[in-house]
Amino acid sequence: MIELHFAPTPNSMKIVIMLEEIGLPYQILHYDIFRGDQLAPDYALIHPNRKLPAIVDTKPALDEEPLPIFESGAILQYLAEKSGKLLAQAGAERWRTLSWLTWQVASIGPMGGQASHFTRYAPDGNEYAIERYCKELKRLLLVLDHRLQDAPFVAGTSYSIADIAIWPARFWASLMGTEPYDLPAVARWLESIGSRPAVQRALGHPDCKVPQSYVGLRQRLSKEQWSNMFGEKMHNGAARRILP
Ligand SMILES: N[C@@H](CCC(=O)N[C@@H](CS)C(=O)NCC(=O)O)C(=O)O
The missing domain is CATH 3.40.30.10 (Glutaredoxin)
Structure with a gap:
C-alpha cells in the first residue's frame, strides 16, 4: 500500500x-x-x-x-x-526521460511556482516579478513546444514519468494568461495525455x-x-x- x-x-x-x-x-x-x-x-x-x-x-x-x-x-x-x-530500464530513452523530469522539477516547476505566487498571492505592486516569472514560464512552454514538435512524448516515442511530471503545468499556465493551447504541439500533447483513462x-x-x-x-x-x-x-x- x-x-x-x-x-x-x-x-x-x-x-x-x-x-x-x-x-x-x-x-x-x-x-x-x-x-x-x-x-x-x-x-x-x-x-x-x-x-x-x-x-x-x-x-x-x-x-x-x-x-x-x-x-x-x-x-x-x-x-x-x-x-x-x-521509465525505460536503460538506453537513450531512459536518460531523455530523466533529463525532462529534472527539467520539470528544476525549471518549469519553480518558475511556474513563482509566477503563481506573484500573480495570485503576493501583495499588489510586484509588476517586475510578475513580468519576469510569467515571461520565463512562457519561454519554458516554448521550449516544451519545440521538443514536442519533434516527438510525440517528451522522452521520444513512449509516454513516461516525464510526461506525467510536466502535464499538470496546464493548471497554472492557463491561470496566468500563458495559454498553453496557443502552442500547437503542446496542445496536441496535453489533449492526448488528458484523454488517457488513468488521467x-x-x-x-x-x-x-x-x-x-x-x-x-x-x-x-x-x-x-x-x-x-x-x-x-x-x-x-x-x-x-x-x-x-
Ligand atoms: N519540488 C517539490 C515542490 C513541492 C511544493 O512546493 N509543494 C507545494 C504545493 S504544490 C506545497 O507543499 N506548498 C505548501 C507550502 O509551501 O507550505 C516537489 O516537486 O515535490
Missing part, C-alpha cells in the same frame, strides 16, 4: 496520475496547506522540507520498515522502478477536488493562512529539528 500525502495542487496530482497508471493500491491523506497541516511536527519525519506531495511505501521491496519518499521527481522514479513501468480517473477522484482558495488570481488570504504558507508559522516550522 502507498500512502500519498496530498494537497490538491499540480505537484500532488502528478502522483495520483502515476498511481492510477501503474495500478498500485494507494490511500490519499489530505492536507490543507492553507490551514498549515504540513507544519504538524511529525510530518517533518516524512518530508523534511514540509511540502506536498510525499509518499510512504508501507511494504518496500528491500526494507522491512515503511519507507517515506519526498520530492515529486524522486517519487515518480521510485514508483516507476517499483512497478517496472513508464481521467485521477482528475475525477473524489479526494482530488480543487477548492477555490487554490485557484484564481489575486487571492486574499487571511493572516493565519498567509502565515502558514509564506510567513512566520511556515518559517518557524523549519526552525525546529524533529527527532525520529
